[in-house]
Amino acid sequence: MAAKNKKTKKTMATKADKFDCYLQSVQSADHEIDIFDQVYKDAYKREPVTLREDFCGTFSVCCEWVKRDKDRKAWGIDLCPETLQWGRDNILSDLKPTDAARVVVLEQDVRAGNTPFVDVLVAQNFSFWIFKTRTEVIEYFKVALANLADEGVMVLDMMGGTACYDTTITDKRTIVKGKKGFKYHWEQAYFNPVNADASFYIHFKFGDGSKMKRAFEYHWRFWTVPEVREMLQEAGFKESHVYFERENEDGEDSGEWERMEEAPNNPTWLSYIVGVK
Numbered sequence: 463m464a465a466k467n468k469k470t471k472k473t474m475a476t477k478a479d480k481f482d483c484y485l486q487s488v489q490s491a492d493h494e495i496d497i498f499d500q501v502y503k504d505a506y507k508r509e510p511v512t513l514r515e516d517f518c519g520t521f522s523v524c525c526e527w528v529k530r531d532k533d534r535k536a537w538g539i540d541l542c543p544e545t546l547q548w549g550r551d552n553i554l555s556d557l558k559p560t561d562a563a564r565v566v567v568l569e570q571d572v573r574a575g576n577t578p579f580v581d582v583l584v585a586q587n588f589s590f591w592i593f594k595t596r597t598e599v600i601e602y603f604k605v606a607l608a609n610l611a612d613e614g615v616m617v618l619d620m621m622g623g624t625a626c627y628d629t630t631i632t633d634k635r636t637i638v639k640g641k642k643g644f645k646y647h648w649e650q651a652y653f654n655p656v657n658a659d660a661s662f663y664i665h666f667k668f669g670d671g672s673k674m675k676r677a678f679e680y681h682w683r684f685w686t687v688p689e690v691r692e693m694l695q696e697a698g699f700k701e702s703h704v705y706f707e708r709e710n711e712d713g714e715d716s717g718e719w720e721r722m723e724e725a726p727n728n729p730t731w732l733s734y735i736v737g738v739k
């Protein structure tokens with residue numbers, strides 16, 4: 463009988479909210495929008511107004527976008543009802559009603575392509591890598607192109623570098639220090655050099671030692687920059703540009719992103735590919 467009344471002790475992992483941990487560890491909507499503004503201005507010498515965020519998850523980028531200017535509108539697209547609802551309850555609800563009214567969220571496949579024309583269409587955190595064949599990616603890029611205004615850009619983030627293929631590596635970062643804090647683990651779990659299939663897991667580890675294992679998992683094709691540029695061209699984009707972060711004289715990141723035709727061969731890197739309509 464005693465066992466029946468025994469309460470299971472709640473750990474930090476069981477109490478934590480995986481979306482909240484993700485937002486604190488992975489996403490920086492402000493930085494992303496700075497990049498979108500910059501690459502759009504580089505292409506068209508003016509500020510963009512409308513955004514479509516494909517694979518938007520909790521659509522924090524859409525919410526940040528409309529906060530920046532009263533004319534800005536955003537459309538977020540994602541298949542997952544649970545993730546979208548979290549965004550409505552925790553991010554959209556924090557916006558002023560006049561800002562929130564300029565965000566539209568659609569629960570659908572990104573290939574449905576039925577949104578108004580936008581200036582900037584983005585797919586962040588490597589999400590389009592879910593499409594594993596050239597046919598699927600090109601089909602998706604064609605839908606994206608058809609949803610862009612005459613002066614429009616598509617922005618895709620990319621990762622790479624020799625260390626990204628090493629399945630013995632787990633990148634560990636402390637997000638909040640101390641006993642009440644947590645760490646983010648990015649596990650590079652699998653890579654197949656024959657077809658470039660790759661699996662990654664996000665785990666969170668908490669100050670009390672408890673873990674939320676595989677809070678998020680991704681099974682992707684590890685696409686390379688030249689492959690993606692070729693597919694953008696095949697889908698009909700007029701041109702594409704690759705943005706890397708410039709290094710300062712000490713080889714450190716400068717915070718300045720610019721178009722590059724040649725970039726340092728670092729063990730890990732992030733970049734943006736911009737398709738111009």
Ligand SMILES: C[S@@+](CC[C@H](N)C(=O)[O-])C[C@H]1O[C@@H](n2cnc3c(N)ncnc32)[C@H](O)[C@@H]1O
Pocket residue numbers: 488489516517518519520539540541542545570571572573585586587588589592
């Ligand atoms: C890696 S998460 C990216 C979330 C967010 N963009 C970010 O940067 O953090 C991928 C998201 O894509 C969604 N997704 C996967 N396939 C999709 C598809 N075909 N159409 C729409 N959403 C999709 C998933 O539900 C998930 O929320």
